[in-house]
Amino acid sequence: MKQVSSFVGVFILLCMSFANLFAQGKFIEIISPEDNKLQTELTMNVVVSIKKQSADYIKIITPVEQIIMDINSSKALQCKNISLKLGENTVIVRTYKNKALVEEKRRHIYVSSELYHQFKYPPIKYKQSYFHNDANEKLCATCHDMSVNEVKGVAFKDVTKSNCYQCHKNVTKGKFAHAPAVNWLCTSCHKTNNKDKTKYTTPKVVNESCFECHKDNKKLWSSAKYKHEPLDAGNCSKCHNSHASPYSMFLRKPVNEICVGCHADKHIQARESKNSKCGYNDTKLCTSCHTPHASNKPFFVKNASEKKEKK
Ligand code: HEC
Ligand code: HEC
Ligand code: HEC
Ligand code: HEC
Ligand code: HEC
Ligand code: HEC
Ligand code: HEC
Structure with missing residues (x-):
């Protein structure tokens, strides 16, 4: 009798593992993101479709957080904002039924940054991909309003009323946030x-959008004799995050780290040679002597009045 029951037990186990194998790829479909997505923000959305009754809850694992979500059976799609780190991220989506793992799917995401040598050149498998096409929007439109509801130049009194807010609220998080982003005037850029x-x-190349509002800067910089290369190329977002950041002026890093990030060689050389006319003095802000944008003086050295102005 004992033998029979253990035989049945093994048989059942075998069947279950076959069923499991069979189930691979059957129950979860990741709608967004695409695999091998390249991006610059440290946040993104995960949207998954889970076959009815196949799971009780879902676990999303990123290199910086673990999220457990009960499955809301009234929703056709499960959606979540997640956080990432710079460089390679594996995002794992697991579903569980009666506390047992049912299925797992993975996505590989690369968050790049021009300001770090190690995160500047993503492996070639990573490609920028986009979400907002008609087919994807249709999947969300039964529950989310996908239209643009901002009025040019008019800030939302209640930002949660922006149609973009629910899905993108994390992009404006950060101690220093940029006016058009925190007012949810997203389509200004x-x-x-x-x-x-x-x-x-x-x-x-975003400078033309910036200059629609920062007209004085445009005037000042376009007439200047010397222009800093990244500014001249229109790449304001190499240094500024247009949405928000932990650093003043929504810089992507603290000022000196930004400058030294691109000028490391010179920085080291100058510190070693006593002849450099540049301070490269780490105790002072680079911007106490240089303007980061453009100037009539070589090396974008500030004149006395500009220095005073900043005090
Ligand atoms: C069946 C209805 C439904 C569909 C379809 C749907 N959503 Fe949602 N979504 C919701 C509801 C309700 C919320 C808010 C409450 C919640 O999170 O359950 C939400 C919240 C979100 C959030 C915020 C989650 C968070 O962490 O705060 C994101 C992002 C999101 N949806 C993206 C999408 C995307 C992208 C699509 C289309 C591919 C989509 N949703 C389709 C109902 C839906
Ligand atoms: C239902 C959720 C949802 C809503 C509503 C939504 N988005 Fe998105 N959006 C996404 C997802 C998902 C992505 C892909 C990137 C990610 O996962 O964060 C995305 C990406 C983007 C991108 C990057 C380009 C692209 O197509 O991938 C921009 C820009 C953007 N959204 C702007 C907006 C603006 C502006 C609004 C409001 C008018 C808006 N979104 C409303 C879900 C949404
Ligand atoms: C001041 C201009 C500006 C405003 C306002 C702005 N963005 Fe952006 N956004 C940009 C630029 C520039 C990029 C590309 C960044 C890059 O190349 O590093 C970008 C990228 C993005 C991306 C893609 C991020 C990625 O990692 O690929 C999303 C999503 C996005 N913005 C959403 C929004 C939403 C939602 C709003 C409104 C709250 C908004 N943006 C307001 C300038 C802006
Ligand atoms: C829709 C109008 C608008 C656009 C477009 C815009 N800005 Fe702004 N920006 C503002 C407003 C308003 C402020 C806050 C008031 C001020 O300081 O001028 C601001 C402030 C700033 C500041 C901080 C200035 C300070 O002294 O605190 C920086 C840096 C900045 N913007 C950079 C950019 C960059 C880079 C872009 C393009 C990617 C851009 N802005 C596009 C409206 C805009
Ligand atoms: C090389 C990095 C870098 C680039 C590229 C850059 N900025 Fe800046 N920006 C800075 C730094 C650093 C500050 C803070 C200056 C300070 O504290 O004195 C700043 C300050 C600002 C300010 C507020 C102070 C002021 O001078 O008015 C605005 C507005 C601004 N940037 C807009 C832009 C726009 C628009 C572009 C693109 C056309 C751009 N920046 C490109 C580094 C950069
Ligand atoms: C995204 C990369 C980048 C960042 C960030 C950056 N620079 Fe530059 N900078 C360049 C490039 C490229 C040049 C032109 C080529 C060269 O001279 O190295 C340049 C040129 C200069 C020059 C003129 C050098 C010469 O020999 O003519 C000075 C001075 C300078 N940068 C100072 C700064 C300061 C100060 C900061 C921080 C506010 C800064 N840079 C941030 C890329 C950068
Ligand atoms: C005390 C003022 C001062 C400070 C602080 C300062 N600089 Fe300079 N820097 C100068 C002057 C003056 C020159 C022009 C040298 C010349 O005429 O040959 C210069 C030149 C430069 C040059 C171009 C010439 C070279 O040496 O290659 C770069 C790049 C540069 N600085 C970057 C920086 C960075 C990055 C920082 C911050 C870590 C910084 N500077 C801090 C005053 C300063």
């Missing part, structure tokens, strides 16, 4: 267009 792969442009 993300122009809507239908020609691209996405409804919203995500410009690398």
